[in-house]
Amino acid sequence: MLDSFTGLSRHEERSGSRRDGFETLLGCGRDSAAPRDTFLSKEECPKTVVTSCKDCIRTGPFCAWCKKLNFTKQGEPDATRCDTTEALRSRGCENDDIVSPASSYTKLSDRPLSRGSGQNEDPVQLQPQAVRLNLRPGKPVSLRFRFRRVEDYPVDLYYLMDLSYSMKDDLENVKSLGKDLMKALGQITKRARIGFGSFVDKVALPFTNTNPAKVQKPCPEDERVCQPAFGYQHVLSLTDQAEEFNQIVSMQSISGNLDSPEGGLDAIMQAAVCGNKIGWGDSTRLLVFATDDGFHMAGDGKLAAILEPNDGQCHLDKSIYSKSSEMDYPSVGQLAQKLAENNIQPIFAVTQNVAPVYQKLKEMIPKSEVGVLSKNSDNVVRLIETAYKVKSAPLSALFMLVKRDLPAEWGLLSLLSVQVEFVVTVTADKCTKEQSFQIGPLGFREKMNITVVTECECVCRDPLNKNDPACGGQGQVTCGTCVCNKDFVGQRCECRMGDKNERDLREACRFNNGSVCSNLGDCVCGLCQCHAGEDGRNIYGRFCECDDRSCPLHHNRLCGGNGKCDCGKCLCHQGYDGEACDCKKSDEACRKGTSVCSGRGNCTCNICHCLPGYKRPFCEECPGCPSPCGKIASCVECLGFNSGPLKENCNSMCSKVKHKVVEALTDKKPCRWKRSDNCWMIYSVKELDGIDNYDVTIQKKLECPKPPDLAAIIGGSFAGVALIGLLLLLILKGIIHMKDLKEFRRFENEKKKAKWTNADNPLFKTATTTVQNPNFSGD
Numbered sequence: 001m002l003d004s005f006t007g008l009s010r011h012e013e014r015s016g017s018r019r020d021g022f023e024t025l026l027g028c029g030r031d032s033a034a035p036r037d038t039f040l041s042k043e044e045c046p047k048t049v050v051t052s053c054k055d056c057i058r059t060g061p062f063c064a065w066c067k068k069l070n071f072t073k074q075g076e077p078d079a080t081r082c083d084t085t086e087a088l089r090s091r092g093c094e095n096d097d098i099v100s101p102a103s104s105y106t107k108l109s110d111r112p113l114s115r116g117s118g119q120n121e122d123p124v125q126l127q128p129q130a131v132r133l134n135l136r137p138g139k140p141v142s143l144r145f146r147f148r149r150v151e152d153y154p155v156d157l158y159y160l161m162d163l164s165y166s167m168k169d170d171l172e173n174v175k176s177l178g179k180d181l182m183k184a185l186g187q188i189t190k191r192a193r194i195g196f197g198s199f200v201d202k203v204a205l206p207f208t209n210t211n212p213a214k215v216q217k218p219c220p221e222d223e224r225v226c227q228p229a230f231g232y233q234h235v236l237s238l239t240d241q242a243e244e245f246n247q248i249v250s251m252q253s254i255s256g257n258l259d260s261p262e263g264g265l266d267a268i269m270q271a272a273v274c275g276n277k278i279g280w281g282d283s284t285r286l287l288v289f290a291t292d293d294g295f296h297m298a299g300d301g302k303l304a305a306i307l308e309p310n311d312g313q314c315h316l317d318k319s320i321y322s323k324s325s326e327m328d329y330p331s332v333g334q335l336a337q338k339l340a341e342n343n344i345q346p347i348f349a350v351t352q353n354v355a356p357v358y359q360k361l362k363e364m365i366p367k368s369e370v371g372v373l374s375k376n377s378d379n380v381v382r383l384i385e386t387a388y389k390v391k392s393a394p395l396s397a398l399f400m401l402v403k404r405d406l407p408a409e410w411g412l413l414s415l416l417s418v419q420v421e422f423v424v425t426v427t428a429d430k431c432t433k434e435q436s437f438q439i440g441p442l443g444f445r446e447k448m449n450i451t452v453v454t455e456c457e458c459v460c461r462d463p464l465n466k467n468d469p470a471c472g473g474q475g476q477v478t479c480g481t482c483v484c485n486k487d488f489v490g491q492r493c494e495c496r497m498g499d500k501n502e503r504d505l506r507e508a509c510r511f512n513n514g515s516v517c518s519n520l521g522d523c524v525c526g527l528c529q530c531h532a533g534e535d536g537r538n539i540y541g542r543f544c545e546c547d548d549r550s551c552p553l554h555h556n557r558l559c560g561g562n563g564k565c566d567c568g569k570c571l572c573h574q575g576y577d578g579e580a581c582d583c584k585k586s587d588e589a590c591r592k593g594t595s596v597c598s599g600r601g602n603c604t605c606n607i608c609h610c611l612p613g614y615k616r617p618f619c620e621e622c623p624g625c626p627s628p629c630g631k632i633a634s635c636v637e638c639l640g641f642n643s644g645p646l647k648e649n650c651n652s653m654c655s656k657v658k659h660k661v662v663e664a665l666t667d668k669k670p671c672r673w674k675r676s677d678n679c680w681m682i683y684s685v686k687e688l689d690g691i692d693n694y695d696v697t698i699q700k701k702l703e704c705p706k707p708p709d710l711a712a713i714i715g716g717s718f719a720g721v722a723l724i725g726l727l728l729l730l731i732l733k734g735i736i737h738m739k740d741l742k743e744f745r746r747f748e749n750e751k752k753k754a755k756w757t758n759a760d761n762p763l764f765k766t767a768t769t770t771v772q773n774p775n776f777s778g779d
Contacts, residue, residue, distance in 0.1 A: 043084045049532065053099055053458035053479040056082035058431065061138025064100035066093035067460050067480035069470050072491065076540030078481050079532040099479060101455040103141035106132045108451070113419070114150045123150040126446040135428040136455040143426075145448055147441050148419040154191040154283035156238050157181065157384070160267055162291035163198040163227075165219055165256040170290065170373070173380070175252070178245030180381045195238040195278060196249050199267035201257040201296070203229045204304035204325050208257045218256035225253045231324030232267035234316055238279035264295040266310075268346065269330045270321050272338045274314035282445055285344045288384055290373065292351040301328030312338055336365045343445050349373050349383050431456035495525030511543035520544040541567065552580035578605065592618045599690035611691075628685050629671035632657055632694055636683050637675060640698035644675070658688070659696040667697070679704035 043062040050056050053065040059082065066081045066088045083091075088098055109130035114123040127146045135141060159181075161167070161174060178194065185192035201207045203215060208229045219226035236248045271278055271287060298310065310330040315323040330338075339346060345367045348358040355372050362368045371383035424439060431454045438447035460479040467473045471482035475493035484493035509516045509523035516523050521530035521544035530544040537549040546567035554560035559570035563581035572581035583605035590596050590603035597603055601610035601619040610619035635654035637644030640661055646653050667684040674680055680703040686695040 043086065045082065045084045045087070050079040050082045052078070052481070053081075053460065054456070057099070057101060057136070057458060058456055061136060064088055064098050065458060065479060066091075066097055067099055067462075068093050068097035069477070069480055071097075071480060073540045074491075074542055076538060077530050077532050080538045080540070081480060097480070099458050099460055101134075101136045101458070103133070103135045103139040103455070105134065105141055105143050108132055108449075113146060113148045123153065124446075125150055125153075125444060126440055126448055128448065129446075130449040130451070132451045132453065133426055134453050134455050135426065137428045137430050140425045140427040142423055144421055144423050146419060146421045147444075147446075152189050152191060154193070154281060155185055155189050155286065156193050156195070156280055156283045157185060157286045157288060158195040158197065158238065158271055158278060158280075159288045160197045160199065160264075160271055160290070162200070162262055162264065162293065163252065163255045164200050164262055164293070165223075165254055166292050167290075168254045170292070171252065171254055174290075175250040176246055177380065178242035178249070181245070181384070182240075182242040184381050184385050191240075191283070193238040193240045193279070193281070193283075194242070194245050196236040196245065196252075197232065197234045197267065197271055197278075198252060199232040199263055200230055200255045201259070201261075201263040202231050202266070202301070202304060202306070202324050204306065205258075206303055207259055207263070207296070219254060223254070227253045227255050229255055229257065230320065231263050232270055232321040234271070234274070234277060234319040237277065238281070261294040261296045261300075262291060263324070263329065264289060264291055265297055265329050265332075265335055266321060266324060269310065269312065269335055269338060270314065270316060272335075272342050272344050273312060274316045275342060277314070277316050277319070280342070280344075284444070285342070286384075287339075287344050287346045288349055288380075289346055290349045290380065292354065292373070294354055294357050296329045298329050298331035298334070310334060332361065332364050339365060339368075345369075347371060347384060349380055426450070426452070428452065428454050430454075489524050490527055491529075495527060497525060509543065511545055514543075517544040554578075554580040554582035589617070592620075595689040599693075627671070628687065628694060629673060629683075632685065632696065633671075633673040633681070635659075636673070636681055636696055636698055639696070640681070640683070640700075641702070656690075656693045657696055658694070659698055661698045661700050663700055665697060665699045670699070672703075675702075677704070 044060070045063040046060050050059060053067070056063050056065040062084050063082055064085045066083075071091075071093060072078065072080055081088075085098055085100055089095070107128045107130070110128040111124050113125065113127050125147055131143060133141055133143075159174070159177070161171070163171065181194050182192060185194070200218075204210065209215070209218060215229050217223075217226045218229045235252065236245060239245065268287065268289060301307070304325075306326065306328050308327050310327050312330065312334055315321055315327075346365060346369075348362065348368065348370045350358050350370065351373050355370060358370045362370050371386060373380060373383065422441070432452075434451065434453050436449060436451045438449055440447035458479050462477050462479065464476075466476045466485065468475060468477045468482075470477050471484065471493045472488070472490075473493075474488040474496075475482040475484040477483075482491065482493050484490070487497050489495050489497060505526040506516055506523055508526035509521075509528050511518065517528035517530065518541075520539050521528040523529075528542065528544045530539040530541070533539050533547060533549070535549070537547045539547045548565045549558065550568045551559050551565035551570050558565055559572065559581040560576070560578075561581075562576040562584075563570040563572035565571075570579065570581045572578070575585050577583045577585055586606050587596050587603040589606045590608045592598070595618075597608040597610065598614075598619045600614050601608045603609075608616050608619050610616060613622040613625045615621050615623065632654075634644050634646045635650070635657045636659070638646040638650035639654055639657065639659045642650075665682060665684055670682050670684045672680050672682055682699040682703060684697045686697075687693070688695055
């Protein structure tokens with residue numbers, strides 16, 4: 001039904017393209033995003049007690065009914081006609097025989113959007129204006145509606161000002177504000193009006209001094225002009241006369257109270273609900289709330305013994321809020337609801353010190369804005385202009401539901417300079433009577449009327465024949481089943497009550513003298529009418545002996561999820577086999593390259609069953625098998641070196657060994673095998689697909705031991721003997737030296753012990769030496 005919108009792509013501000021049956025719209029450079037699907041992607045039909053098409057479609061949103069004659073098996077209950085569309089198709093039910101009401105909508109009023117706003121015409125800003133939804137419970141329907149603000153659309157601005165004493169300087173600037181406001185609004189529309197109201201707080205302790213003198217003059221003593229304390233008063237209804245605004249506002253004077261928070265929520269509530277007295281028209285409604293302080297809210301009235309909750313009704317008596325001292329302040333939720341119901345968009349013009357408080361309030365009140373006033377409010381016009389532009393630019397898709405019996409989900413296209421389009425998804429949870437609700441963008445009076453009718457009946461278009469031949473001439477076909485005439489029963493009204501005795505009829509319902517209808521059905525006129533299984537299984541058969549659940553499981557799924565259970569046996573889908581359809585007729589998972597299980601196993605159920613020792617998945621490796629190095633050593637010797645025990649019949653004995661000879665191997669751990677001549681063969685082995693198939697790379701050069709060097713042996717022997725002799729001499733010399741050293745030390749010790757006398761030997765004469773020069777004569 002989404003494709004029924006026409007002309008959207010032809011608008012000069014929009015372009016369109018189709019994708020997956022939906023129309024994707026572009027506006028101002030941004031996509032018109034469709035709503036996100038919050039419903040289950042998997043279609044399921046939760047079968048419960050189903051005896052008719054009506055019961056079926058009420059069971060779940062994806063349940064469909066097959067009205068095809070002879071669709072059910074003998075004894076099978078009519079509940080098997082109820083399943084998902086895909087399941088019914090797989091069981092042979094054609095599309096024309098499937099009954100599954102769909103959700104849809106029809107436009108009842110679809111006037112085109114207006115370009116401008118004339119004085120005597122009703123502008124159209126919302127299209128379509130009325131829609132009829134045919135909803136099947138649980139199946140959503142999405143519809144698009146377009147909104148465009150008309151040019152020169154009326155704007156009403158109500159200025160609500162705090163007249164507590166701290167706002168004295170601000171009041172002086174507001175007194176001459178009329179012309180500036182009208183001039184600023186004139187740039188938006190030629191049909192602008194302004195009004196004025198003021199507030200302070202409840203005249204009750206502890207909010208206001210209730211001393212009679214202080215009530216009459218709550219301002220400081222030196223203040224000459226001061227009006228009595230009040231809660232809220234409406235001063236000037238909306239008017240297009242700037243001079244009147246200035247004149248009336250200039251007559252206003254300041255007032256006062258005790259505590260800091262003010263009664264602003266009381267004033268906003270009355271300004272919102274007293275539309276006739278304020279003068280709100282069919283227009284964009286703006287309420288400018290100017291203050292330099294916070295606000296009281298619901299519950300604060302208890303401080304003054306005011307216990308009655310705010311009723312959200314108008315109580316203006318001679319322009320004064322008469323219930324100010326009798327009713328509590330409204331809650332923020334109440335206020336947000338009343339502002340939305342009356343399409344009023346607040347602009348909070350506040351000073352810097354309380355701006356964070358009103359920013360939080362903005363989050364709870366849709367379509368509200370916050371602007372910061374200067375100390376004396378001389379920037380209020382500029383603030384209003386800025387806030388209005390912000391409010392008009394990102395038009396939020398917030399909807400007001402007049403009746404909330406039906407859930408509604410919405411998606412929005414964020415923003416627009418000329419036109420915006422919203423996508424709305426509506427879902428009925430249950431079958432209900434016809435009802436209506438309204439939906440539309442917040443802040444505008446235009447609403448789209450939506451009438452909802454739930455689709456909970458089957459339309460099968462059966463022939464009106466009470467003696468239809470398909471029912472044996474004794475009944476009428478209703479959505480594929482027979483509604484039998486009186487005294488006739490059976491799936492095709494084939495049995496007439498009273499023709500046989502009770503015993504014979506019951507015996508006809510027994511299988512091999514067992515229980516009647518296997519205790520799973522009722523014997524009616526000698527035929528079993530099977531019950532619906534409590535767990536959703538289908539019970540059928542001549543004696544109710546069959547069902548669609550008593551089949552082997554594989555991976556905890558009936559018939560492995562690859563077949564259909566029919567009376568205890570799995571009817572496998574194409575490509576599957578086995579008792580539980582657990583075998584896939586394929587070797588895809590067993591194949592690596594062109595080889596299946598590497599030639600060392602069998603592929604069964606798409607899984608390799610390997611020879612002992614080899615491991616899955618492809619039987620490539622055998623971690624516990626002995627090394628093939630020794631097994632093929634004889635073949636390596638005859639193939640690579642034309643020697644060894646297999647030299648004579650090498651080709652026949654080594655036919656499964658492929659080989660090549662290289663100068664040097666690069667394998668880090670090659671095989672090494674010793675021949676009979678003590679030379680080492682060096683080769684690497686790679687096992688090929690199959691059994692005992694190898695690819696061998698042989699190093700051309702053998703590693704043979706070198707012959708002994710006789711000269712080195714003899715020379716070494718002599719050198720060894722000489723070295724040993726020299727070593728013995730050194731040892732002997734060392735021993736003698738140690739012995740002499742020991743004797744010398746002993747002699748020294750004995751010498752020290754000897755005592756000799758110092759007397760001279762009388763026989764000893766000192767030697768006399770004479771030296772004479774032969775050349776000396778003595779002269």
